[in-house]
Amino acid sequence: MVEFSRPKGTQDLLPEEQPYWEYVKAQVSGLARQYGFERLDSPIFESTALFARGVGEATDVVEKEMYSFRDKGDNPITLRPEFTAGVVRAYIENGMRVLAKPVKLYSLGPIFRYERPQAGRFRQFHQFNAEIIGIQDPLADLEAMLLAWDLYANLEFQGLSFQLNSTGCPVCRPKYTEALVAHYQDHLDEICEDCKRRIKSNPLRVLDCKQAQCQPVIASAPKIMDCLCDECADHFATLRGYLDALEKPYTINHRLVRGLDYYTKTVFEVWAEGIGAQAAVCGGGRYDGLVELLGGPPTPAVGFASGLERVIMVMKSQGVAVPVLPAPPVFVAYLGKQTRRAAVRLLVDLRAAGLGAQVAMSGSLKSQMRQANRRGARFVIIAGEDELARGEVAVKDLADGKQETVALTALVPSLQEALSAV
Numbered sequence: 001m002v003e004f005s006r007p008k009g010t011q012d013l014l015p016e017e018q019p020y021w022e023y024v025k026a027q028v029s030g031l032a033r034q035y036g037f038e039r040l041d042s043p044i045f046e047s048t049a050l051f052a053r054g055v056g057e058a059t060d061v062v063e064k065e066m067y068s069f070r071d072k073g074d075n076p077i078t079l080r081p082e083f084t085a086g087v088v089r090a091y092i093e094n095g096m097r098v099l100a101k102p103v104k105l106y107s108l109g110p111i112f113r114y115e116r117p118q119a120g121r122f123r124q125f126h127q128f129n130a131e132i133i134g135i136q137d138p139l140a141d142l143e144a145m146l147l148a149w150d151l152y153a154n155l156e157f158q159g160l161s162f163q164l165n166s167t168g169c170p171v172c173r174p175k176y177t178e179a180l181v182a183h184y185q186d187h188l189d190e191i192c193e194d195c196k197r198r199i200k201s202n203p204l205r206v207l208d209c210k211q212a213q214c215q216p217v218i219a220s221a222p223k224i225m226d227c228l229c230d231e232c233a234d235h236f237a238t239l240r241g242y243l244d245a246l247e248k249p250y251t252i253n254h255r256l257v258r259g260l261d262y263y264t265k266t267v268f269e270v271w272a273e274g275i276g277a278q279a280a281v282c283g284g285g286r287y288d289g290l291v292e293l294l295g296g297p298p299t300p301a302v303g304f305a306s307g308l309e310r311v312i313m314v315m316k317s318q319g320v321a322v323p324v325l326p327a328p329p330v331f332v333a334y335l336g337k338q339t340r341r342a343a344v345r346l347l348v349d350l351r352a353a354g355l356g357a358q359v360a361m362s363g364s365l366k367s368q369m370r371q372a373n374r375r376g377a378r379f380v381i382i383a384g385e386d387e388l389a390r391g392e393v394a395v396k397d398l399a400d401g402k403q404e405t406v407a408l409t410a411l412v413p414s415l416q417e418a419l420s421a422v
Contacts, residue, residue, distance in 0.1 A: 009123025020312045023322040025108060027154055028128045032106040035147050037130060040105045042086035048076040054085030054262060054294055058201035065113040079112035083129035084303060091133060092296040101134030120310040131303035138239040141266045141286060141302050148270050148282050148304050156320045159273025162250035166236040167204065167257055168228055169264050176227035177203050187217045204257040223254045235265055262287040266302065272314060281314060282306035327376030328356030329419055333368040335384040343383045353412045373398065378422065379415060
């Protein structure tokens with residue numbers, strides 16, 4: 001009987017899962033560096049006020065999903081529910097505004113949200129986050145979108161396309177919000193309780209509602225495209241021109257608003273085919289007011305986030321193969337307890353020479369050979385008393401079953417040569 005179990009909404013990433021995680025993280029980091037992004041690791045927990053102000057007090061994340069507590073110093077602390085607010089805080093606090101623009105940053109790590117667990121969604125999950133700070137030009141939007149696209153293309157996702165919208169800016173959004181609220185006031189008896197609350201506190205979020213009863217009201221709602229100011233309209237048109245020139249498929253989705261208050265102008269998602277109703281594999285957009293909101297100078301920015309659990313789930317569903325993680329290629333076995341010390345000395349010397357090696361910790365020689373096979377070793381060094389007395393060991397190649405005697409002085413270069421040829 002198991003006395004303890006993992007908390008609901010979390011998972012144990014067991015050894016057999018690690019090839020996927022190692023592969024995806026390597027793809028993410030390699031591609032980000034190829035694009036000129038530098039890694040930034042912010043704390044897992046921050047001041048609660050940072051997320052309340054940055055993400056938005058009326059968002060579901062802040063109202064319902066944050067893991068918040070008071071530490072032993074009675075400070076209000078929250079486990080990060082997203083990366084961007086913490087990255088912007090780090091950008092401001094560490095004086096990164098003096099760096100040449102754009103400042104391109106990426107992050108990898110765990111995120112915490114109290115959500116209803118379901119396929120690909122956990123309460124502790126992992127995100128890849130990318131930010132481009134300091135450039136207003138739609139070319140920065142495109143750069144973020146292409147980074148996301150190339151990541152999924154490299155991971156062999158099928159049927160990629162963009163979902164695209166503009167949420168306007170502080171100049172033109174109030175006009176649209178007013179029209180949206182007026183529309184919903186005429187349909188209050190037709191919408192769900194969440195939308196009745198949201199239309200007062202966070203009106204754009206009503207467009208993202210999934211309840212069946214709200215769909216006709218959303219379909220007949222005014223579209224923000226009809227309310228964009230000249231600057232926002234030009235920004236959106238320029239971005240679409242880039243996508244058209246590159247022949248990247250996209251759909252203008254008037255319902256796409258994202259769930260965080262800091263978004264302005266561009267919002268986007270990448271969708272993939274064949275992964276069920278939840279086709280989005282990442283989402284992001286522009287957040288031109290966030291740096292100033294958190295105490296920095298007015299600074300445009302754009303970015304996106306991608307959940308790694310969902311990425312790996314899609315890879316598995318689409319049959320994407322990943323490389324097996326390499327095992328130490330050398331296994332040290334021994335004949336009898338008298339040779340154990342010599343075996344340990346061999347193990348240390350092999351590792352000092354840069355060779356991955358393990359040693360048998362118990363069992364007969366036959367049992368030790370089975371251990372070597374199970375652990376994926378290529379070569380087994382067999383240390384026996386008589387051979388050691390002569391300054392030799394036996395080396396068995398598990399690939400072809402051949403065994404030869406090798407002088408201890410030649411053991412390391414012999415193995416290095418053999419492994420370099422594999």
